[in-house]
Amino acid sequence: MNRLTWLCDGVNRAVASVIRWLALFMVLIQFVIVLGRYVFGVNSIAAQESVLYLHATLFMLGAGYTLLVDKHVRVDVFYSRATDETRRRIDIFGHLFLLLPSMTTLLYWSWPSVRNSWKIFEGSLSVGGIEAVFLLKSLIPAFCVLVILQSLSLLIRLLGQGRAA
Structure with missing residues (x-):
């Protein structure tokens, strides 16, 4: 089981090490857009x-890593005051009955749209836009798979903690 968790964590760490650079590129491109529009009167x-x-790529593909490093948004009405054992039980419940079912459902229901988008190589609705909406839609199943992998990894650890205690 340790090997499986190591593999799932490794996938999200690898993806994060690549996509972190997108934030820098995004800022640079936005700077060039603003400079071009307001200084040179050019728009693209x-x-x-x-x-x-x-x-979209940064957030969708970075979600699994965010879950790995425990920096995701948590509604901690009860969680912050709970004991470690209660937190473990809340996390197990969240993974089993909230996160995994919702990701599986999203993956199932989004797949036909992604498949159809790839069939026609769906492009931008805007004239002069990027002709790769099919790639953008592909982020949805990728997001689901990365979050599912990370959730399973964390769930295995949580269940292992229960046996050790």
């Missing part, structure tokens, strides 16, 4: 859409 829809694509 494709450049504007590239910021959207980078932003």
Whole structure:
């Protein structure tokens, strides 16, 4: 089981090490867009859409890593005051009955849209936009898979803690 958790964690660490650079590229492109528009009077829809694509990629593919390092948003009405054992039980419940089912459902229901988008190589609705909406839609199943992998890894650890206690 340790090997499986190591593998799942490794996938999200590898993805994060690549996509972290997207934040820098996104800022640089946005700077060039603003400079071009307000200083030189030049505008590019494709450049504007590239910021959207980078932003979506950064957040969708970074979600699994965010879960790994425990920096995700947590509604801690009860969690902050709970004992370690209660926190472990809340986390197990959250993974089993909230996170994994919702990711599986999203993966299942988004797949036809992604498949159809790839069939027609769906492009931008805007004239001059990036002709790769099919790639943008592909982030949805990738997001689901990365979060599912990380959730399973964390769930294995949590269940292992229960046996050790």
